[in-house]
Amino acid sequence: MIDTILAPIRQTLDHHVQARVLPDGSGVDDQGAAKIVNPFDEIALEAALRLKEQGVAARVVAAVIGPAETEKALRTALAMGADAAALVEVEELPEPPRVAQALAALARREGAELVIMGKQAIDDDLGVTAQMLAARLGWPQAMFAAELRVEDGVAHVLCEADAGTRTLKAPLPCVVAADLRLAEPRFVSLANVMKAKRKPIERLSAAEVGLEVAEAHTPLLKVEATRRRRAGEMLADVDALIATLRQRGLWPEGQG
Amino acid sequence: MDVLVLAARDAPGASGALVDEERTARLVAAARRFSGVVDVLLPAAADDGAARMAADGLAALQGVRRVWLAADARLTGWLAEPLAALLADVVRCEGYARIIGDSSLAHRDVLARLAGLLRAPALTDVVDIIDADTVRRPMYAGDILATVGIRSELAVLLLRAVAFAPAEKIAEEAAVEVVVPEMPGNLPCPVELLEEEAGDSSGRPDLGRARIVLGMGRGAMDTESRALLLQLAEKLGAAVAATRAVVDEGLAPNDWQVGQTGKQIAPALYIAFGISGAHQHLAGIADAETIIAVNTDADAPIFAAADHGLAMDARKALKALLAELGEHVPDE
Numbered sequence: 001m002i003d004t005i006l007a008p009i010r011q012t013l014d015h016h017v018q019a020r021v022l023p024d025g026s027g028v029d030d031q032g033a034a035k036i037v038n039p040f041d042e043i044a045l046e047a048a049l050r051l052k053e054q055g056v057a058a059r060v061v062a063a064v065i066g067p068a069e070t071e072k073a074l075r076t077a078l079a080m081g082a083d084a085a086a087l088v089e090v091e092e093l094p095e096p097p098r099v100a101q102a103l104a105a106l107a108r109r110e111g112a113e114l115v116i117m118g119k120q121a122i123d124d125d126l127g128v129t130a131q132m133l134a135a136r137l138g139w140p141q142a143m144f145a146a147e148l149r150v151e152d153g154v155a156h157v158l159c160e161a162d163a164g165t166r167t168l169k170a171p172l173p174c175v176v177a178a179d180l181r182l183a184e185p186r187f188v189s190l191a192n193v194m195k196a197k198r199k200p201i202e203r204l205s206a207a208e209v210g211l212e213v214a215e216a217h218t219p220l221l222k223v224e225a226t227r228r229r230r231a232g233e234m235l236a237d238v239d240a241l242i243a244t245l246r247q248r249g250l251w252p253e254g255q256g
Numbered sequence: 257m258d259v260l261v262l263a264a265r266d267a268p269g270a271s272g273a274l275v276d277e278e279r280t281a282r283l284v285a286a287a288r289r290f291s292g293v294v295d296v297l298l299p300a301a302a303d304d305g306a307a308r309m310a311a312d313g314l315a316a317l318q319g320v321r322r323v324w325l326a327a328d329a330r331l332t333g334w335l336a337e338p339l340a341a342l343l344a345d346v347v348r349c350e351g352y353a354r355i356i357g358d359s360s361l362a363h364r365d366v367l368a369r370l371a372g373l374l375r376a377p378a379l380t381d382v383v384d385i386i387d388a389d390t391v392r393r394p395m396y397a398g399d400i401l402a403t404v405g406i407r408s409e410l411a412v413l414l415l416r417a418v419a420f421a422p423a424e425k426i427a428e429e430a431a432v433e434v435v436v437p438e439m440p441g442n443l444p445c446p447v448e449l450l451e452e453e454a455g456d457s458s459g460r461p462d463l464g465r466a467r468i469v470l471g472m473g474r475g476a477m478d479t480e481s482r483a484l485l486l487q488l489a490e491k492l493g494a495a496v497a498a499t500r501a502v503v504d505e506g507l508a509p510n511d512w513q514v515g516q517t518g519k520q521i522a523p524a525l526y527i528a529f530g531i532s533g534a535h536q537h538l539a540g541i542a543d544a545e546t547i548i549a550v551n552t553d554a555d556a557p558i559f560a561a562a563d564h565g566l567a568m569d570a571r572k573a574l575k576a577l578l579a580e581l582g583e584h585v586p587d588e
Binding site for chain 2: 013015018019021028040095096097100119120122123124125126127128130131132133134135136138140141142143144146160161162163164165166167168169170171174179180181215216217218219220221222223224225226229230231232233234235237238240241242244245248250251252
């Protein structure tokens with residue numbers, strides 16, 4: 001049995017909410033907007049909890065690096081069943097290389113033998129932190145995991161690929177990044193939500209995980225809303241649809 | 257600013273080729289905007305005929321100075337640990353300032369790890385290179401287009417290849433040198449690749465390259481509609497895409513998923529069957545030239561994102577289209 005699984009999570013804007021641009025175009029207005037646990041991190045946490053329930057791991061530690069308000073995401077993680085929670089409080093979310101650095105420090109501090117996290121956060125859509133963390137730790141990585149089994153110190157991972165899948169065998173310790181099919185997050189009961197409110201959260205300063213204030217390497221210079229509107233011309237029937245395709249030379253001729 | 261391009265990987269089993277030359281040509285053309293030398297690295301399991309042929313093809317791309325043919329059995333299957341370690345070695349020795357790849361899963365796996373090894377930032381889904389230190393990329397499922405500065409000497413950029421026109425091929429005699437780098441003895445190989453399953457495309461074109469793509473959404477989420485959609489795809493020579501809901505339901509494999517967390521496509525025509533138009537899905541089809549939506553719900557948001565709409569049951573529409581093509585379809 002392994003001792004600890006680290007499940008880093010991010011808090012993101014609720015994906016049902018359309019991101020709004022600040023009037024000066026300097027960023028996204030998320031004040032007062034609904035926030036959720038990044039869906040891929042929630043899947044990752046669920047996978048970690050199942051490993052614990054299978055007797056593969058002794059405990060699951062959820063961790064957040066973010067502003068004080070991200071404590072809410074940790075409460076959700078505790079309500080789902082995480083045994084412990086760590087919050088590294090920073091004013092602003094650091095860039096991925098520094099998040100990876102902080103998570104590496106946390107993984108060592110917690111004695112984690114496995115890190116399971118989402119393949120990407122649905123706000124910045126970067127999807128690079130898990131790989132950077134694995135590189136930092138010098139651990140193997142299994143990205144885009146769809147199935148995970150841990151046995152005798154080895155992770156057997158079915159990974160999504162550009163076409164089809166790959167089956168990897170990665171020795172622990174390693175980093176696994178969750179894709180959509182890895183697990184279905186459990187329903188959290190109200191009783192567990194209430195219990196989670198009383199569970200302790202370990203608070204760490206940025207310095208305790210080696211984070212120093214640094215200039216941004218990839219500053220956001222400007223953001224714009226993009227959605228391209230199209231004509232949305234309604235067609236009367238299938239014949240009109242075929243006529244449209246024919247016009248564009250996209251309908252096979254000489255048949256039917 | 258000197259650039260190293262990682263050759264785009266061809267889907268295993270698709271054509272037996274080592275490299276997706278067309279996609280690599282797009283990366284090379286984009287890399288030339290950094291006005292330095294452009295070298296391409298091609299990983300291969302061995303220095304054999306197939307590897308040489310692939311390398312020669314890349315050497316003929318306009319703007320390429322050198323092709324590194326990294327031939328080593330340890331690079332089989334593009335496992336991230338050895339390949340990223342090798343790339344880090346090459347980048348440090350040659351002093352490249354930008355490392356460019358595409359936004360495929362294969363490249364995300366390897367190149368974000370490389371960025372981790374180099375302590376460099378990595379930006380994915382880059383759709384525009386404004387100058388050597390400024391790029392644009394979508395965020396928030398494509399709701400937002402961000403202009404991002406690069407304030408570091410080294411950076412890894414993963415491009416959406418379809419957003420860049422491909423570099424041309426120049427005459428063979430102008431082709432540049434192919435160099436086999438000396439392989440480090442200590443490449444880390446902790447992970448074993450047990451199996452690489454190519455997935456079942458039944459001869460359909462690749463989603464990223466197909467001229468026509470048929471999309472399957474919640475309103476076409478039954479086995480009959482699925483069969484009709486595949487039949488129509490075959491007649492039109494189209495690829496097939498699905499929304500997350502359909503993948504979740506197990507009616508489509510993961511590699512059909514198009515959207516924020518799936519693939520981004522740019523076909524000449526996208527026909528959305530029974531797709532409501534959640535912005536997560538729209539993020540993947542924004543670059544389609546023409547979008548046609550078929551959905552029973554005339555108020556579905558997909559119609560605002562489409563060029564043409566047809567308010568009709570997806571299954572009925574599929575049947576009517578197939579009948580028009582002389583295909584036998586069961587009666588209602």
